[in-house]
Amino acid sequence: MKNSSVLLSRSISSLLLILLFSCGAPEAEMTQEEKASDIHSRVLTLDSHADTPLQMGREGFDIGKRNDPHEGGGKIDFPRMKEGGLDAAFFAVFLGQGERHEKAYQTARERAVGIFNLIHQALKDYPEMAGLALTPDDAYRLNEEGRLAIYIGLENGYPIGRDLEWVEKVYDLGARYITLAHNRNNDICDSSTDPDGPEHNGLSEFGAKVVREMNRLGMIVDVSHISDEAFYDVIEVSKAPVAATHSNARALADVPRNMDDDMLLALKENGGVVQVTFVGPFLKEMEPDPERQAAFDELRERWGDYTELSDEEMAQVREEWQKINQKYPRELATVSDLVDHIDYIVDLIGIEHVGIGTDFDGGGALEDCFDVTEIENITLELVERGYTKEEIEKIWSGNFMRVFREAREIAAELAVVEGEKTEILAQI
Ligand SMILES: [Zn+2]
CATH class of the missing domain: 4.10.860 (DNA Excision Repair, Uvrb; Chain A)
Structure with a gap:
């Protein structure tokens, strides 16, 4: 009798246990790590700035294979993107600022085209892993297909030289944003870091034409790297919201590459977005x-x-x-330092105007997010600081995609105003 009652009570407890587990743990009982993992896998994650094409030009680097970040293998390749759960990235066609005469522009253009071709070739080599993304919707579609979305941005308007037609040429090659300048002034505008100081006191007359042409094409104007005056000129001229694809808050790291409070408030007014970046000195004093x-x-x-x-x-x-x-x-900053910038920007201008642009392969690396395989640590930190799934989705891609869509909608409106029946309308 005794034995059978023990047996009975044991089977009742087993049944209860089975029932409990088959229902799944309610969200409130998930650990922070489980919650972060769940959110990370469900939201579209987008990095608005990676210099991975610099790696792609290197002997022995294969983007379709897993490379070791500690052995010169860079921060990103397709297998590691997949592993880290990074769904979409803008690869930068980057050109350092050189001399400004016709012959130098010609060289810069040839180089730029060479880098565009490297990206297109990589996507042709590994079509099952990744595809070229040209519109906001492309990232979601490619993601559904189980493929990574690779966008292209031109970092430095240098190859445009003084020829407006080159804006459309880089658009046709796949670029969806242009960072107007890099470390030095160019024909478009002043840089925030030119050792010789300002040349145009902001955006040049030609630069204003470049911004309008980008508006016409539906390209995002990237205000990272440009001087404060140039930033204010751009938001005055641009009909569309702008993006700083890799910049931080100057209040927390006082360098010219970052945005001060007034600039952030102006960015909010403009409807734009600032994408926080991993470069140590832009995060804290090193x-x-x-x-x-x-x-x-x-x-x-x-x-x-x-x-x-x-x-x-x-x-x-x-x-x-x-x-x-x-x-x-280098001494590296941490994920916590990065999220301090997100917190600061959210407190100042709200949740709608911040995102993430790693600058991986261009100087971006964190102690606890050294390469793309570790990006879930950012989601975890956001969860631990109380951000909801909806807010994290905005930070990881929603805000940037809104700016991207608006740039395209404005291009479509401009096309209608000008009476042009372009295919842009159909592509939104
Ligand atoms: Zn940069």
Whole structure:
């Protein structure tokens, strides 16, 4: 009797246990990690700025294979994007600012086209892993197909030179944003970091034409890197909201590359978005590292103006750059430092105007998000700080996609006003 009652009570408890587990743990009982994982896999994650094409030009780098980030393999490749749950990324066609005359523009254009081709070739080589994305919808479609979405942005309007037609040429090559300038002034506008100071006091007359042409085409104007005056000129001229594809809050890291409170408030007014970035000195004040600095200064001194170099010489520069990076590793900021910037921006201008642009392969790396495989740590930090799934979705892609869509809608309206029946309308 005794034995059978024990048996009975045991089977009742087993039944209860089975019932409990088959119902699944309610959301309230999920750990923060489980909640973050769930959100991370369900929202579209988009990185608005990665310099991965710099890696793609390197001997021995294969974007379709898993590379080791600690052995010069960069921060992103398709297998690691998949592993880290990064669904979409803008690959930058990046050109350092060189001399400004016709011959130099010609060289810059050839280089730019070469980099566009590298990206297109990679997508042709691995169609089952990734596809070219040209519209906001493309990322969601590719994601449904189980493929990564690769967008293209032109970092530095340098190859446009003084020829407005080149804006449409880079659009046709797949670029959906242009970062108007890089570390130095160009014909479009002033840079925030030109050692010689401002040249146009903002956007040049030609630059205003470039912005209008980008509005006509539905391209996003990227205000990262440009001077404060140029930023204000751009939002005055642009009919569409703008994006800073990789910039942070100056209140937390006082460098010219970041945006101060007034700029952030103006960005909110404009309906735009700022995408926080992983570059250490843009996140917090870092300890100076004179040996590393001296090694980079020597490299720059020795090679001079990069635009004058052949492709082989450029490859050599990249190799040396990598070696210095490995010999004198930088002090890195953390995911917590990054999310401090998100918190700050959200407090100041709201949840609708912030996103993420890693600058992976262009100097971006965090201690606890060293390459793309670790990006879920950002989602986890956001969950731990109390952000909801809806808010995290806005940060990871929703806000940037809104700006992208609005840029295209405005282009469609402009086309109607001008009486042009373009296919842009059909593409929104
Ligand atoms: Zn940059």
